Amino acid sequence: MKAIIWQGTNHVGVETVPDPTLLLPTDAIVRVTSTAICGSDLHLLDGYIPSMERGDILGHEFMGEVVEVGPGVKKVRVGERVIMPFNLACGVCDPCQRGMFSACDNSNPNHRMAEALYGATSASGLFGYSHLFGGYAGGQAQFVRVPFADVSCFAIESDLRDDQVLFLTDIFPTGYQAAENCAIIPGRDVVAVFGAGPVGQFALRSAQMLGAAEVIVVDRVPERLRLAEAAGARTINYEETDVLVALREATGGRGPDHVIDAVGLEAHGHGPGALLDTAEQKLRLSFDRITALRWAILSCAKGGTVSMPGVYGGLVDKLPLGAAFNKGLTLKMGQTHTHRYVRPLLKRIQEGQIDPSFVITHRAPLSKGPELYKTFREKHDGCIKVVLDPWA
Amino acid sequence: MPTAERAMFGVTGIFLLTVGLRSGSPFHKLAVGALGAGLAALALSGRSPVATALKIRQNEDGEILVSDAVTIGKSADELYAIWRKLENLPSLMKHLERVEVLDERRSRWTVKAPLGYSGGEVSWEAELTADEPGQRIAWQSLRGAQIENSGEVLFHAAPGDRGTEVVVRLTYRPPGGSAGALIARIAGQEPSQQLRDDLMRFKREQELGYHPTTEGQSSGRVSKGGKA
Ligand SMILES: NC(=O)c1ccc[n+]([C@@H]2O[C@H](COP(=O)([O-])OP(=O)(O)OC[C@H]3O[C@@H](n4cnc5c(N)ncnc54)[C@H](O)[C@@H]3O)[C@@H](O)[C@H]2O)c1
Ligand SMILES: [Zn+2]
Ligand SMILES: [Zn+2]
Numbered sequence: 001m002k003a004i005i006w007q008g009t010n011h012v013g014v015e016t017v018p019d020p021t022l023l024l025p026t027d028a029i030v031r032v033t034s035t036a037i038c039g040s041d042l043h044l045l046d047g048y049i050p051s052m053e054r055g056d057i058l059g060h061e062f063m064g065e066v067v068e069v070g071p072g073v074k075k076v077r078v079g080e081r082v083i084m085p086f087n088l089a090c091g092v093c094d095p096c097q098r099g100m101f102s103a104c105d106n107s108n109p110n111h112r113m114a115e116a117l118y119g120a121t122s123a124s125g126l127f128g129y130s131h132l133f134g135g136y137a138g139g140q141a142q143f144v145r146v147p148f149a150d151v152s153c154f155a156i157e158s159d160l161r162d163d164q165v166l167f168l169t170d171i172f173p174t175g176y177q178a179a180e181n182c183a184i185i186p187g188r189d190v191v192a193v194f195g196a197g198p199v200g201q202f203a204l205r206s207a208q209m210l211g212a213a214e215v216i217v218v219d220r221v222p223e224r225l226r227l228a229e230a231a232g233a234r235t236i237n238y239e240e241t242d243v244l245v246a247l248r249e250a251t252g253g254r255g256p257d258h259v260i261d262a263v264g265l266e267a268h269g270h271g272p273g274a275l276l277d278t279a280e281q282k283l284r285l286s287f288d289r290i291t292a293l294r295w296a297i298l299s300c301a302k303g304g305t306v307s308m309p310g311v312y313g314g315l316v317d318k319l320p321l322g323a324a325f326n327k328g329l330t331l332k333m334g335q336t337h338t339h340r341y342v343r344p345l346l347k348r349i350q351e352g353q354i355d356p357s358f359v360i361t362h363r364a365p366l367s368k369g370p371e372l373y374k375t376f377r378e379k380h381d382g383c384i385k386v387v388l389d390p391w392a
Numbered sequence: 393m394p395t396a397e398r399a400m401f402g403v404t405g406i407f408l409l410t411v412g413l414r415s416g417s418p419f420h421k422l423a424v425g426a427l428g429a430g431l432a433a434l435a436l437s438g439r440s441p442v443a444t445a446l447k448i449r450q451n452e453d454g455e456i457l458v459s460d461a462v463t464i465g466k467s468a469d470e471l472y473a474i475w476r477k478l479e480n481l482p483s484l485m486k487h488l489e490r491v492e493v494l495d496e497r498r499s500r501w502t503v504k505a506p507l508g509y510s511g512g513e514v515s516w517e518a519e520l521t522a523d524e525p526g527q528r529i530a531w532q533s534l535r536g537a538q539i540e541n542s543g544e545v546l547f548h549a550a551p552g553d554r555g556t557e558v559v560v561r562l563t564y565r566p567p568g569g570s571a572g573a574l575i576a577r578i579a580g581q582e583p584s585q586q587l588r589d590d591l592m593r594f595k596r597e598q599e600l601g602y603h604p605t606t607e608g609q610s611s612g613r614v615s616k617g618g619k620a
Contacts, residue, residue, distance in 0.1 A: 005612035020610045024602055055613035092599055094465060094554050106596050109604045112589060125604065137609045145609060 002390065003141035004369045006056045009047030012370050017057065020137065020145035025072030028149035030082060034162040035062035035140045037369070037386040038086075038170060039197050039264070040311055042377050044130065048265055048281070048288075049313050051113060051131040059140025060086035060127040061169045063162060066153065067143070075150045082153040084146055085338030086170045088125035088136065091151035102335035107148065108134045117314075126335070140369060142390040154342045163357035163387065164349055167202070171385075172356050173341035175202025175262070178309040179210050181332035182258035186211025190251050192299060193217045194292040195262035196224035196235075198359050198385045199309050203260045204233050205354055216250055218243055218295075220268070223382045227359075238295075247299045255301035263292035264310025273318050280317060288316045297324050308333035359385040365392035451563070455540075458562045458583045462591040465555035466598050468547040469526045475545050476529060485590050487583075489513060496520075498534075514538050540565045558594070560587060 005015045020029055038061050043049050063083040069076055076082070088108075089101035096104050107125035108114055113132050114123040125147070128138015137145060146152050156165050178199070182191060184207060191207040193200045196219035207215050208231070217228035218236045225235040236246045247256060268274070269291025277289035296306045297320050306329055324331065348354055361384045364372055372386045449457040464471060474480055478499050482488040489502045494517070502515035516537035522530035522544065530544035541564035550557045562583070596603050 001610075003610070003612070007612075015612045017612050018610045021608070023605055023608055026602070053613070055611045057611055088604075090600055090604075092465070094463070106600055107604055109606060111592055112585065115588070134604070135606045137606070137611060141610075147604060 001142035002366055003057045003137075004059060004366065005054075006044060006052050006058055007054055010045060012045060012058060012373050014367050014369060017141075020141075020143050022068060022070045023145065024147065025070040026148055026150065027070045028066050028073055028076050028146045028153060029068040030062075030064040030084070030139075030144050030146050030153075031067045032062045032064040032139050032142060032144055032390050033081075034064070034166050035059050035366070035388050035390060036166060036169075037061075037140070037373060037376055037388070039199060040129070040170075041373070043264070043266060043311060043313070045373055045377065046266065049130045049132070050117075051135075053131060053135075056128070056130070056135070057137040057139075057141055058128045059138035059144075060129060061166065061171070062127075062139030062144065063156070063166050063169065064139075064144070066149075069149060073149045076153045076155075080153070080155050081157075082155055083165055083168050083342070084127070084139070084152045084154070085173075085342065086127055086129075087335055087338055088127065088134065088147055089151055089339055090148055096151075099337060099340045101337045101339040103337075110134055124335070140366065140388065140390075142366070151339070154346075156346070158350055160349065161357070163360060164355055165346065166387065167198075167356040167359070168338075168342050168345055168349075170336070170338065171198045171359075172202050172206075172345055172354075173338045174199050174309045174336040175204070176206040176209075176341055176345060177336045178203045178260045178262065178307045179206035179212075181307040182207070182210075182260065182305045184210045184212050184258065186213075188213055189257040190214045190216065191258045191260065192247055192256035192296075193228075193233075193260045193262055194296055195219060195264075195310065196221065196228050197262065200224075200260070200262035201227060201231075201359050201384070202356070203262050203309065204228055205231055207260070208232065209348070209353065216247065216256060218247075221379050224379075224384060227384065243295055244299050251301070255299050256304070257301050258305040258307060259296040259300045261292050261296045261306065261308045261310045264308075265289060265312050267292040267310075269295075276318065288312050288314055290316050290319065294318070294320055297329065300327065300329055302327045303329075305330045305332060309336065360387055362386040364388055366390040453565075455563050455565050456583070458564075458587055459560060460584065460587045460591055461557055461559040462595050463550045463554055463557050464595045464598050468549060468556045471556055471558060471598070472526045472529070472547050476523070476525075484594055485587075486593075487586055490515075499531075501533075503539075516541075558591065560591065562587065 001017060001019045002014055003017050005013055007013050041058060044052055066076055066078050066080045066082055069078060087102045089096050089104040090106040093105040102124055104124040108123060110131055123133055125134030125136055127136050189212055191212045193203050193215060196217050200217060204215050204217055215233045216236060217233045218238050219225055220237050220239040225237060228235050234250060236243055265288035267289050273294060274291045281289055300306055361382055362372060366388045369388050375381055375383045376386050451457055478491045478493050481491045487503050489504060492500045494500055497519045499518055500515055501518050502513050505511055505514050516539060517534045518531045519534055521532050522528055526547060528544060528546050532542040533540050543562040546559040547556050
């Protein structure tokens with residue numbers, strides 16, 4: 001089959017690799033019909049997530065049709081049209097039972113590596129996201145092996161197009177959980193979103209669904225800001241104005257009640273903090289550039305929430321923890337508990353509250369994937385979200 | 393720490409520090425230099441750098457201590473019953489080759505020969521020193537064992553209906569003291585990591601009935617040209 005392969009930092013390519021096979025009785029094989037590139041994949045392309053190996057199959061936002069199931073699979077049937085959350089969860093451990101699927105105890109075969117870096121109990125497994133997170137082959141491919149099939153596969157029975165349900169695998173739940181973590185008081189709370197990429201776009205729309213009085217979106221890419229405005233957000237271009245002053249002004253001097261960091265570890269920025277981050281990241285002294293997170297903490301109103309769907313991988317420096325402490329902020333973060341949100345958000349799509357396909361700017365065959373990784377990273381050609389067809 | 397060991401760390405430390413400072417690459421300068429400075433400082437302070445820097449825990453008799461714990465979604469009675477069948481132990485603790493039960497209290501344990509021993513296997517006799525159903529099992533090697541060791545496993549209910557906390561504590565005297573333990577670690581025979589892996593494997597076996605794996609999966613590393 002054809003698959004997008006990580007060939008080293010800054011290099012991805014399409015290669016022909018063996019078709020996946022069932023490795024455990026609880027696996028299924030899915031023929032992929034649509035697969036997307038995520039902002040998280042850019043962290044892999046850029047080499048900021050450790051433990052990638054040449055030859056790894058990328059991709060964690062994909063859907064398709066079940067073509068084979070192992071003898072231990074009870075619910076999923078061959079022929080079913082399914083979407084899979086990007087994280088892998090066993091469904092039986094204590095965190096899974098409590099709905100904390102991205103904290104699953106049992107899905108990461110490389111728990112040893114994750115524990116060495118992150119301490120007590122391992123991070124869960126993820127599709128196509130480095131050996132630290134299990135080393136599972138991803139779904140930017142014609143076929144994919146789906147472990148824990150009965151827990152992973154969500155059947156889509158309606159006649160919604162792939163475009164409309166594909167993002168239930170990751171970015172819609174991720175934006176939604178980021179907004180939910182803010183515990184927005186409807187009609188009262190103002191929410192700021194840093195980053196108008198796909199995750200920021202879904203965070204904005206989710207904050208609106210949850211009743212935010214106003215949402216302010218910060219980025220520097222004009223077409224991304226326009227897409228946010230189209231949804232009714234106020235926007236700030238952080239390259240044209242002092243973002244902290246602008247946010248204060250927009251909120252009567254209080255600051256936004258909650259701030260969502262939908263940027264993560266590759267934030268751009270200016271000022272001494274940003275320069276230091278870049279130097280440290282280059283020297284591999286720290287992994288993460290945290291301009292957006294700094295702004296989030298500094299701008300947030302007292303008693304507010306800083307919600308962080310943006311990914312961080314390692315160590316950070318010059319985190320304004322004193323500001324967070326003395327303003328009594330709540331910090332919420334983590335990989336999304338995607339499984340929890342698939343059905344409720346599917347319902348919202350079916351009811352017409354949102355059509356997630358609004359975010360797609362580029363559709364192409366899988367073979368164009370490597371080029372589009374770069375287009376997406378450089379934000380060329382108005383690129384906001386790429387969906388690939390493995391069979392075109 | 394013994395004088396010889398201390399001198400060795402001092403010399404190595406200063407050597408690395410010099411190499412680090414001379415290095416052209418700023419990253420090497422920092423990493424190697426820092427390691428060198430650290431070793432030199434440890435040598436000066438007189439603490440055993442092998443044991444402390446590598447977090448090898450020792451008791452006053454110089455025995456190595458290894459312990460870890462895991463929470464498993466099963467009852468204490470069920471888990472106890474599995475451990476109490478001593479013949480099961482090799483499937484729970486991977487460094488064990490065999491355990492043969494000799495009588496009520498005595499058993500014969502065999503491991504692949506660790507570093508520092510000749511021959512393919514080492515075995516010793518052990519006796520149960522405690523057996524409290526559903527709570528605790530403890531054992532100790534008998535006098536004359538080549539590797540003196542003891543251990544216990546404890547089972548108690550985790551708060552809030554989360555199953556059972558299983559705690560394992562092992563004590564042993566490695567050949568060559570803490571330096572021997574260091575060499576074993578470098579050679580990949582690292583007992584605390586081994587125990588962690590053993591406990592996670594036990595948990596997954598009990599909760600899932602199998603082990604998650606990616607072994608044999610498709611990738612761009614295996615031979616190209618699969619059916620497309
Ligand atoms: N928590 C999760 O489970 C989860 C899931 C999916 C994605 N993510 C993460 O969410 C983040 C965003 O993903 P995406 O797909 O939207 O990526 P993206 O790269 O398309 O979007 C990031 C946006 O942030 C903007 N930006 C950069 N620096 C900024 C700054 N200092 N202030 C404001 N905006 C800034 C960029 O211009 C860009 O538009 C990534 O870190 C990704 O890894 C997390
Ligand atoms: Zn993603
Ligand atoms: Zn689980």
